Amino acid sequence: MEYVGLIILIAVAVYFMSLYYKAKEGRLPKNSQVGIRTRAIMASEEIWQQIHKKYAWFFLVAAFLFIVVGIALFLSSSALVTSQQVKSLSTIIEIIAIVIIIALSGIVAFCADKDARNLK
Helix, strand or coil, X not given: CCHHHHHHHHXXXXXXXXHHHHHHCCCCCCCCCCCCCCHHHHCCHXXXXXXXXXXXXXXXXXXXXXXHXXXXXXXXXXXXXXXXXXXXXXXXXXXXXXXXXXXXXXXXXXXXXXXXHHHC
């Protein structure tokens, strides 16, 4: 049962890697579900593609951080790990990685929106 979180987060990471490749290659279709979405970015297909090519790296960084969170979650909840120090450190790593993902999402959205407004 302790592998479930790790498996789910690795699946999320693989999904974000696929978003990275699609965005980098200009194959991420404009949509209202996935990607960096602001009014300025959604204004046209051309702006959408330019912004996603420029900020594709974010999806790769997020994928890496999801893997880190998955491994840390596994270590903090696994019966195989008996050291309380390792479990505590793993929990701290989970929290830090999640905070980085959230903060980076906001920063990237702000910068991407600013870039999109300059492209208009």
